[in-house]
Amino acid sequence: MSKVAVLGAGSWGTALSIVLADNGHDVRLWTHRKEQADVINTKHKNENYLDIMIPEQLIAFHDLEEAVDDVSAIVIVVPTKAIRDVCKQLDTILKHKVTIIHASKGIEPESLKRVSQMIGEEMNEYTQEDVVVLSGPSHAEEVGKRQPTTVTVSSKDIKNAELAQDLFFNESFRVYTSPDIVGIELGGALKNIIALGAGISDGLGYGDNAKAALITRGLAEITRLGTSLGANPLTFLGLPGVGDLIVTCTSVHSRNWRAGNLLGKGQKLEEVLDQMGMVVEGVRTTKAANQFALKQQIEMPITNGIYKILFDDMNPRDVVEQLMNRTKKEEMDDLATLLRTNYSK
Numbered sequence: 001m002s003k004v005a006v007l008g009a010g011s012w013g014t015a016l017s018i019v020l021a022d023n024g025h026d027v028r029l030w031t032h033r034k035e036q037a038d039v040i041n042t043k044h045k046n047e048n049y050l051d052i053m054i055p056e057q058l059i060a061f062h063d064l065e066e067a068v069d070d071v072s073a074i075v076i077v078v079p080t081k082a083i084r085d086v087c088k089q090l091d092t093i094l095k096h097k098v099t100i101i102h103a104s105k106g107i108e109p110e111s112l113k114r115v116s117q118m119i120g121e122e123m124n125e126y127t128q129e130d131v132v133v134l135s136g137p138s139h140a141e142e143v144g145k146r147q148p149t150t151v152t153v154s155s156k157d158i159k160n161a162e163l164a165q166d167l168f169f170n171e172s173f174r175v176y177t178s179p180d181i182v183g184i185e186l187g188g189a190l191k192n193i194i195a196l197g198a199g200i201s202d203g204l205g206y207g208d209n210a211k212a213a214l215i216t217r218g219l220a221e222i223t224r225l226g227t228s229l230g231a232n233p234l235t236f237l238g239l240p241g242v243g244d245l246i247v248t249c250t251s252v253h254s255r256n257w258r259a260g261n262l263l264g265k266g267q268k269l270e271e272v273l274d275q276m277g278m279v280v281e282g283v284r285t286t287k288a289a290n291q292f293a294l295k296q297q298i299e300m301p302i303t304n305g306i307y308k309i310l311f312d313d314m315n316p317r318d319v320v321e322q323l324m325n326r327t328k329k330e331e332m333d334d335l336a337t338l339l340r341t342n343y344s345k
């Protein structure tokens, strides 16, 4: 059994710690708030994040140096905007080489960097090739209850991905591997934009037809952006692509869907984020993807519409009207070309 530190004691960090503790590992859950570590260690609950009892062998730490002392693997699960800060701290205190896994889903506005790239940039002894991503349709609320869940791990070095697979795999948490880290990271990040859209659609009172259209056409534009950055288009048909799109667009557990739902009901972005109390990654990722799509002339009308609702205060109904009245086109056009090109390689 291994000694593993999980950095980030929100809902996902807590749920992944439970999986690791169930597998018999010595798990240290690090939080940047001392009072939260004390509550977890006395009540064995992380009340504001996950309504579930935490195994007693799972210990929360506030001191990062203590949390990572002598561990063989570190799982980073803070919101994407905190990745660089946490890695900078880690870089000054890590005394030995470990397996680094991350489970965060977002990309950085301006740079469009993926999380493994940010980790590689902030940690001297590591490159993005060393990092493993864990992603897939996996709401913390269900993982914490040991309900059947499947995810995918990926790294440039397949041995690292297999190490992560061995750490997490159990009878209710099935872990696949994939060689396509670019696609796995982008699938997990970009689906949050579409989940905001699905929430907006439900908030407006539209039905299943509209949501199915958003998921399907959303998948098309995510695939377009992903492949332009080097992802394999087939990855978007797997768990971290269509799988994660389905789970986030159709579940009340999703923070992105819930935020979108409030926007669709007429609330403003600031008030929505104030009441969420948890990270809504899709907001920053919409900004990043929209900037990139405009610059590279990649067709992403749904992302662009959601950007206008979030940042230009455009009325969601007007955005839907614009989307529905775009120029007539063939459904498959460039996607068919993408898939054909990939198959013929």
Ligand SMILES: NC(=O)C1=CN([C@@H]2O[C@H](COP(=O)(O)OP(=O)(O)OC[C@H]3O[C@@H](n4cnc5c(N)ncnc54)[C@H](OP(=O)(O)O)[C@@H]3O)[C@@H](O)[C@H]2O)C=CC1
Pocket (backbone or CB within 6 Å): 008, 009, 010, 011, 012, 013, 031, 032, 033, 049, 077, 078, 079, 080, 082, 085, 086, 103, 104, 105, 106, 138, 139, 140, 141, 277, 278, 279, 281
């Ligand atoms: N929740 C889920 O089901 C899933 C989430 N994810 C991804 O995991 C990542 C984390 O999400 P989730 O756990 O839901 O988020 P939460 O909002 O539930 O928790 C985020 C945690 O990170 C902490 N944090 C924020 N900034 C820092 C910082 N600078 N240093 C240290 N800790 C910090 C927060 O602390 P504080 O309490 O002080 O705010 C909080 O404990 C996201 O990228 C998300 O997309 C992926 C799959 C499933």
Ligand SMILES: O=C(CO)COP(=O)(O)O
Pocket (backbone or CB within 6 Å): 105, 136, 137, 138, 139, 140, 192, 195, 244, 247, 248, 253, 254, 255, 256, 257, 279, 280, 281
């Ligand atoms: O990524 C997730 C499930 O796979 C969680 O999505 P939310 O952040 O929208 O809750």
